[in-house]
Amino acid sequence: xxxxxxxxxxxxxxxxxxxxxxxxxxxxxxxxxxxxxxxxxxxxxxxxxxxxxxxxxxxxxxxxxxxxxxxxxxxxxxxxxxxxxxxxxxxxxxxxxxxxxxxxxxxxxxxxxxxxxxxxxxxxxxxxxxxxxxxxxxxxxxxxxxxxxxxxxxxxxxxxxxxxxxxxxxxxxxxxxxxxxxxxxxxxxxxxxxxxxxxxxxxxxxxxxxxxxxxxxxxxxxxxxx
Amino acid sequence: xxxxxxxxxxxxxxxxxxxxxxxxxxxxxxxxxxxxxxxxxxxxxxxxxxxxxxxxxxxxxxxxxxxxxxxxxxxxxxxxxxxxxxxxxxxxxxxxxxxxxxxxxxxxxxxxxxxxxxxxxxxxxxxxxxxxxxxxxxxxxxxxxxxxxxxxxxxxxxxxxxxxxxxxxxxxxxxxxxxxxxxxxxxxxxxxxxxxxxxxxxxxxxxxxxxxxxxxxxxxxxxxxx
DNA sequence: TCGACGGCTACACGCGTGTGTAGTACCTTG
DNA sequence: CAAGGTACTACACACGCGTGTAGCCGTCGA
Numbered sequence: 001x002x003x004x005x006x007x008x009x010x011x012x013x014x015x016x017x018x019x020x021x022x023x024x025x026x027x028x029x030x031x032x033x034x035x036x037x038x039x040x041x042x043x044x045x046x047x048x049x050x051x052x053x054x055x056x057x058x059x060x061x062x063x064x065x066x067x068x069x070x071x072x073x074x075x076x077x078x079x080x081x082x083x084x085x086x087x088x089x090x091x092x093x094x095x096x097x098x099x100x101x102x103x104x105x106x107x108x109x110x111x112x113x114x115x116x117x118x119x120x121x122x123x124x125x126x127x128x129x130x131x132x133x134x135x136x137x138x139x140x141x142x143x144x145x146x147x148x149x150x151x152x153x154x155x156x157x158x159x160x161x162x163x164x165x166x167x168x169x170x171x172x173x174x175x176x177x178x179x180x181x182x183x184x185x186x187x188x189x190x191x192x193x194x195x196x197x198x199x200x201x202x203x204x205x206x207x208x209x210x211x212x213x214x215x216x217x218x219x220x221x222x223x224x225x226x
Numbered sequence: 227x228x229x230x231x232x233x234x235x236x237x238x239x240x241x242x243x244x245x246x247x248x249x250x251x252x253x254x255x256x257x258x259x260x261x262x263x264x265x266x267x268x269x270x271x272x273x274x275x276x277x278x279x280x281x282x283x284x285x286x287x288x289x290x291x292x293x294x295x296x297x298x299x300x301x302x303x304x305x306x307x308x309x310x311x312x313x314x315x316x317x318x319x320x321x322x323x324x325x326x327x328x329x330x331x332x333x334x335x336x337x338x339x340x341x342x343x344x345x346x347x348x349x350x351x352x353x354x355x356x357x358x359x360x361x362x363x364x365x366x367x368x369x370x371x372x373x374x375x376x377x378x379x380x381x382x383x384x385x386x387x388x389x390x391x392x393x394x395x396x397x398x399x400x401x402x403x404x405x406x407x408x409x410x411x412x413x414x415x416x417x418x419x420x421x422x423x424x425x426x427x428x429x430x431x432x433x434x435x436x437x438x439x440x441x442x443x444x445x446x447x448x449x450x451x452x
Numbered sequence: 453t454c455g456a457c458g459g460c461t462a463c464a465c466g467c468g469t470g471t472g473t474a475g476t477a478c479c480t481t482g
Numbered sequence: 483c484a485a486g487g488t489a490c491t492a493c494a495c496a497c498g499c500g501t502g503t504a505g506c507c508g509t510c511g512a
Contacts, residue, residue, distance in 0.1 A: 016489075032338075034260050038470065048491050049470095055489090059470065111389065112258075112338070119389065126393050138417055145410030146417075148393035149383060153414065156382010157375060163337065163345065167352050167374035179436050183429065184371030188379065190425040191364055191372075192418050199416035203409065210405050242459075264500065274461050275500090281459090285500065454512090465502075472495070479488080 017055045019045040024052075025066050029106040033063055033113035067110055067117035070103040077103075101178055108159035125151045141203070157185060243281045245271040250278075251292050255332040259289055259339035293336055293343035296329040303329075327404055334385035351377045367429070383411060 023045035027036045038059055042049040056062040077100050111118035129147040133139075140146040157164065161172045170177035194202065249271035253262045264285055268275040282288040303326050337344035355373040359365075366372040383390065387398045396403035420428065 032260075034258075037468080039468090050472095050492075051490055053471070054491095112386065114388070119392070122389055123393060133419075136421075138419065140410075140413035140417055142406055142409050142413070145394060145406045146413045147410075148390050149407060149410035149414050150419070151393075152386050152390055153379035153382050155389075156379050156385060159382060159385060160338065160378050162340070163348055163381075164374050164378050166345070167349060167377075168371060175436065179432050180368055180371045181375060182432055183368050184366075184373075184375035186420065186425055186428050186432075187366035187368065187372045188375050188415075189419040190422070191366055193359075193364065193376070193415040194412065195362075196416070199412055202412050206405050206408055206412075210401065263498080265498090276462075276502095277460055279501070280461095456511095457509090459506105459508085461504105461506075463503085463505105466500100468499085469497085470495105471497100473493085474491100475493100476491075477489085480486090482483100482485085 016045065016047050016051060020047060020052055020055060020062075021065055021069060024062050025070065025102065025106050028063070028066060029102055029109055032109050033115075038062075063110065063113075063115065064117065066106065067115055070106050070110075071117060071121060073099060074103050074107070098175070101173065104158040105161060108155050111155060112159055122151060122155070125154075154185070157181065242271065242273050242277060246273060246278055246281060246288075247291055247295060250288050251296065251328065251332050254289070254292060255328055255335055258335050259341075264288075289336065289339075289341065290343065292332065293341055296332050296336075297343065297347060299325060300329050300333070324401070327399065330384040331387060331399075334381050337381060338385055348377060348381070351380075380411070383407065 020041065024036075024041045027041050027044055030036075038052050039049045041062075042052050045052075052062065056065055077097055107118050107121065111122055126144075126147045129150050130143055133143060133147060138146075164181055165171045165173070165177060168177060168180055170180060172178050172181045246267065250262075250267045253267050253270055256262075264278050265275045267288075268278050271278075278288065282291055303323055333344050333347065337348055352370075352373045355376050356369055359369060359373060364372075390407055391397045391399070391403060394403060394406055396406060398404050398407045
């Protein structure tokens with residue numbers, strides 16, 4: 001569980017247990033939690049599938065181990081970046097870091113799968129975002145909604161790397177593709193897409209729609225039955 | 227396949243086939259494509275699982291049918307909104323519409339699952355976004371990356387409704403919660419989050435990192451082996 | 453009236469999955 | 483040196499899945 005404070009990989013990580021965790025992290029990130037199989041993880045780690053169970057007990061426990069490991073790695077990378085004074089990158093913290101790229105992808109997948117740990121981190125990111133917003137005197141109509149959308153949007157980018165890669169013509173798992181993606185994020189968050197008039201119009205449209213919800217001929221398609 | 231040009235549900239849609247499609251759409255949207263089972267869809271539609279196969283042939287074919295149906299519905303809603311002159315909403319087109327909410331969620335799930343149809347729509351949205359950007363004289367450093375990130379961010383919001391709902395304290399599947407979420411989106415896309423200085427700094431940081439990629443002690447965790 | 457066909461059901465098959473169990477090699481410890 | 487436990491493997495089990503098959507029932511045209 002404990003890893004040396006940065007620098008090189010801890011010696012413990014040369015063990016089969018660490019190889020399994022690393023392989024799981026990678027395969028979970030690539031395919032998603034559900035579709036990934038214990039057997040494939042074991043194969044990637046060069047061990048038997050029984051050993052995975054021996055070390056982690058169950059698939060969910062393995063996922064939990066990956067969660068806390070990824071969270072830990074991200075926290076360390078964040079610390080490191082703060083120490084190096086790259087505070088400007090905080091919003092997109094660590095995303096150029098090769099390991100951080102992987103961890104972000106994994107955490108997005110884990111969040112999509114319904115991980116409690118990833119959800120906790122999600123909430124934490126929202127709190128941080130809210131804090132950042134008030135510190136920078138950005139006061140939208142709905143602070144919480146703003147922060148939530150902001151965070152979920154970031155996660156979304158990491159949750160669909162195949163789509164972004166295809167659209168960009170460059171694999172975002174490479175540093176080059178990742179940098180292009182991050183530039184895109186920076187630009188989206190720096191150039192406003194909507195003019196004040198458009199914004200006001202859209203807010204008005206939202207108000208209008210909320211005042212009298214639209215009728216829809218396909219009620220049965222949206223009915224909330226079990 | 228063909229549906230009456232708006233208004234009420236087509237009579238065909240009272241058939242079991244339509245009920246199955248609707249149930250599939252809803253369950254796919256709720257749980258994701260992979261975890262959803264034919265048997266549960268059949269149960270929700272009030273038919274036997276065999277009938278699902280009888281009408282659609284396979285799970286993937288059912289997914290395809292849902293794809294094209296959802297795409298069609300979204301296109302019609304878009305047309306309708308254009309006809310009503312609500313062009314201001316185009317960026318977040320139809321997302322307050324109860325059916326559109328469902329379709330958006332479904333399409334996000336389908337995209338996450340690797341649907342070709344959803345991917346095609348994704349690319350189309352990117353094209354539209356690029357077009358919209360040049361029309362409004364927004365010229366970021368990387369137009370394609372901007373558009374791709376913009377679209378994937380929108381999809382991300384619909385791909386993780388549980389997370390947003392939890393953060394907001396309101397179910398985004400209700401009109402109220404959805405409206406809050408949409409306000410958040412509007413605000414994110416209208417208020418720039420980064421100052422020009424921060425933007426320049428981050429771009430510089432990206433340049434710097436790309437010039438000499440960061441060393442990482444956890445190379446083995448990111449190695450690209452199968 | 454009758455036959456055929458499409459909507460529909462019940463049930464069985466094979467497969468891959470997570471999980472459980474038995475057993476082996478090795479390393480540590482008294 | 484003996485003993486025990488840990489790392490590790492091979493194999494089997496039960497379950498749920500998508501899929502396949504056989505057959506029933508109502509309707510509609512000749």
